[in-house]
Amino acid sequence: MNAMVDASGPLSGARWPNRFRTLGTDFFTPLPPQGVPDPYWVAWSPECAELLGLAPQRPTDDATLHMLSGNALADGMAPLASVYSGHQFGVWAGQLGDGRAHWLGEMQTPSGPMEVQLKGAGLTPYSRMGDGRAVLRSSIREFLCSEAMAALGVPTTRALSITGSRLPVRREEVETAAVVTRVAPSFIRFGHFEHFAHTAEDRDALRRLTDFVIDTAYPECRDAAQPVVALLEAVTRRTAELMADWQAVGFCHGVMNTDNMSILGLTIDYGPFGFLDAFDPGHVCNHSDHQGRYAYARQPNVGFWNLHALAQALMPLIGDRDSALAALEPYRSAFPTAFLERMRAKLGLLEARDGDTALIEGLLERMARDATDYTIAFRRLARFDSGPGAANTEVRDLFLDREAFDAWAAGYAERLRAEGSVDAERAARMNLANPKFILRNHLAEVAIRDARGGDFSEVERLRTILARPFDEQAEHAAYADFPPAWANQIEVSCSS
Ligand code: AMP
Ligand code: MG
Numbered sequence: 001m002n003a004m005v006d007a008s009g010p011l012s013g014a015r016w017p018n019r020f021r022t023l024g025t026d027f028f029t030p031l032p033p034q035g036v037p038d039p040y041w042v043a044w045s046p047e048c049a050e051l052l053g054l055a056p057q058r059p060t061d062d063a064t065l066h067m068l069s070g071n072a073l074a075d076g077m078a079p080l081a082s083v084y085s086g087h088q089f090g091v092w093a094g095q096l097g098d099g100r101a102h103w104l105g106e107m108q109t110p111s112g113p114m115e116v117q118l119k120g121a122g123l124t125p126y127s128r129m130g131d132g133r134a135v136l137r138s139s140i141r142e143f144l145c146s147e148a149m150a151a152l153g154v155p156t157t158r159a160l161s162i163t164g165s166r167l168p169v170r171r172e173e174v175e176t177a178a179v180v181t182r183v184a185p186s187f188i189r190f191g192h193f194e195h196f197a198h199t200a201e202d203r204d205a206l207r208r209l210t211d212f213v214i215d216t217a218y219p220e221c222r223d224a225a226q227p228v229v230a231l232l233e234a235v236t237r238r239t240a241e242l243m244a245d246w247q248a249v250g251f252c253h254g255v256m257n258t259d260n261m262s263i264l265g266l267t268i269d270y271g272p273f274g275f276l277d278a279f280d281p282g283h284v285c286n287h288s289d290h291q292g293r294y295a296y297a298r299q300p301n302v303g304f305w306n307l308h309a310l311a312q313a314l315m316p317l318i319g320d321r322d323s324a325l326a327a328l329e330p331y332r333s334a335f336p337t338a339f340l341e342r343m344r345a346k347l348g349l350l351e352a353r354d355g356d357t358a359l360i361e362g363l364l365e366r367m368a369r370d371a372t373d374y375t376i377a378f379r380r381l382a383r384f385d386s387g388p389g390a391a392n393t394e395v396r397d398l399f400l401d402r403e404a405f406d407a408w409a410a411g412y413a414e415r416l417r418a419e420g421s422v423d424a425e426r427a428a429r430m431n432l433a434n435p436k437f438i439l440r441n442h443l444a445e446v447a448i449r450d451a452r453g454g455d456f457s458e459v460e461r462l463r464t465i466l467a468r469p470f471d472e473q474a475e476h477a478a479y480a481d482f483p484p485a486w487a488n489q490i491e492v493s494c495s496s
Helices: 019-023 046-051 062-067 136-152 190-199 204-217 227-249 296-318 321-328 331-346 356-370 374-381 402-418 423-433 441-452 457-466 474-480 485-489
Strands: 028-030 040-044 080-082 085-088 091-095 101-109 112-119 158-170 174-184
Touching (some): 040 136, 040 457, 374 423, 441 457
Antiparallel strands (some): 085 091
């Protein structure tokens, strides 16, 4: 392993600069990945490859396979693992860090510099009790969901590839190792700021980190009267948008610790996440979350809580509490505004009118009471007939309390008529706002089961279906169906 040979192949042309390195070694430990024995390809994302300016096809050369497994470095690569801290489940956890992630460096892409990172390629000084590894199961979940979220239009880190190995990795049982190649403009987390606010004696490191993030990711904040306050407000707004995206698409992250919050407002660190099947505001996707702290309906508040932790970390630079609180304040209106906007789109409404919130809440309450499938219900609503006396059986049948649905449907039809909505046009709009295909747990489970047996075709099939979540893809109707009975027996935990 870790042959450190120069690699050729499509990634070898990059120079691999890494602006994060300029922050200095208080921020990271330079170290090569350890790699895995006899790696093989498990998955490749043509969309992510194109984002990086690469050819969409999976490379066929061994050099790239080894590079993306941590066994070889390209010329110019100087990998590192970064240090951060964080609040886990509401409690200060102290120093954490990239326990199993190596930043390889940046590629210059059509959409700007992109950091490329390996996850699962071995121990780092921040591995604590962990083994620096990731198992095939969790790697497939991270890969598929990263790419699915991107296709859904939700800000996220991306995944280029998975490679696998026979290397045994012990979790609840013995599994095998895999390495995910992740891509993002930056992997900096709220926890990076918390680390330097809580541990460094001088404020210089915190100042350098903040300047770095402003210069590289939020240049518009540089000219503000108080750049750090402006940064906090910008992150607040992006986080509010992200929470609205998650809620609207029915995504539960599962581990919204501050070390899992991206400073860019990206979805990051896919672990025990889950999409809602039946609509349940109290749904807890992470079986290790016994208190339900990160339940679906709590996510927007947790996002706000996490922003307070970020504000606290920035306090030494901001100075006065009132300015920090003022930067957080927009969340209170930005989240509900963004959420309402998305829900209006999901209902195909073009205008904003009084009563829209009540209309949306009325639907969600009925869905919660009747455990209606969230994704299927919205998708079927596209075909809602707003004409007087229309039965709308297709969507009505999803509810147990049909009269309650009828009462809501009458209000919806009236609301549509009030803005002169044309059903066919609305249907087309709604099909672009309501995905047909999401990464339901049971779909991932089947792909994982096959992959463990050496068959990766289902991972590939799911990837291609989820790359076009709004398209009908009639041939794949089964992937848009209700979850089977065994789906609610699936347990996903922090173990990954
Ligand atoms: P997570 O809850 O997955 O975000 O992980 C929390 C912290 O534990 C992060 O700093 C991770 O890098 C680290 N970590 C998680 N799993 C492992 C592992 N298998 N080996 C080393 N570090 C890990
Ligand atoms: Mg994490």
